[in-house]
Amino acid sequence: GENVEQHPSTLSVQEGDSAVIKCTYSDSASNYFPWYKQELGKGPQLIIDIRSNVGEKKDQRIAVTLNKTAKHFSLHITETQPEDSAVYFCAASTNTGFQKLVFGTGTRLLVSP
Amino acid sequence: DAGVTQSPTHLIKTRGQQVTLRCSPKSGHDTVSWYQQALGQGPQFIFQYYEEEERQRGNFPDRFSGHQFPNYSSELNVNALLLGDSALYLCASSLDSIYEQYFGPGTRLTVT
Numbered sequence: 590g591e592n593v594e595q596h597p598s599t600l601s602v603q604e605g606d607s608a609v610i611k612c613t614y615s616d617s618a619s620n621y622f623p624w625y626k627q628e629l630g631k632g633p634q635l636i637i638d639i640r641s642n643v644g645e646k647k648d649q650r651i652a653v654t655l656n657k658t659a660k661h662f663s664l665h666i667t668e669t670q671p672e673d674s675a676v677y678f679c680a681a682s683t684n685t686g687f688q689k690l691v692f693g694t695g696t697r698l699l700v701s702p
Numbered sequence: 703d704a705g706v707t708q709s710p711t712h713l714i715k716t717r718g719q720q721v722t723l724r725c726s727p728k729s730g731h732d733t734v735s736w737y738q739q740a741l742g743q744g745p746q747f748i749f750q751y752y753e754e755e756e757r758q759r760g761n762f763p764d765r766f767s768g769h770q771f772p773n774y775s776s777e778l779n780v781n782a783l784l785l786g787d788s789a790l791y792l793c794a795s796s797l798d799s800i801y802e803q804y805f806g807p808g809t810r811l812t813v814t
């Protein structure tokens with residue numbers, strides 16, 4: 590069935606460093622790839638998304654890249670800040686009769702001052 | 703502009719009981735999707751409601767059912783609760799698609 594793998598499971602960086610989280614997906618028909626940030630005790634917050642007709646999208650310090658051939662997509666955070674510390678989830682759309690989102694298992698990002 | 707709201711925040715139930723969780727979508731949204739998030743895992747799709755009908759369902763048993771009202775709010779019902787149903791239940795709203803889904807804060811269900 591549909592599967593989204595996410596790596597690493599944990600990531601520790603120093604404030605100001607860059608962080609990269611990678612995901613791979615199995616459904617070649619996937620065409621939508623959102624990223625969510627989840628802070629403790631809260632629901633996931635949509636931070637950026639990309640569709641399959643675009644290879645890269647940037648919004649201030651965050652960017653997402655998509656490689657459809659390799660079925661990879663990545664989240665890049667530059668100039669990390671302590672408030673970026675959270676769990677990040679990638680997701681990919683699937684087309685099993687009707688579209689739905691399949692989520693990765695999450696990456697816990699810790700940004701140390 | 704209110705975002706997605708869910709109630710209650712926390713709930714403790716006993717095995718075999720039934721539970722109802724509620725969700726109000728973001729203003730302007732007409733589609734509600736429900737997800738189950740186990741501790742340390744990503745959200746798992748339960749089902750989606752649009753125009754008061756279940757449009758798509760994930761790999762969840764019939765014990766999980768739902769409803770959408772004319773004002774687009776939604777309920778998730780779980781019957782015959784099992785210990786394994788303990789999780790954070792998330793509601794997400796969108797505009798007639800899976801794109802740009804916005805999540806509520808969730809309801810933490812504990813089954814003892």
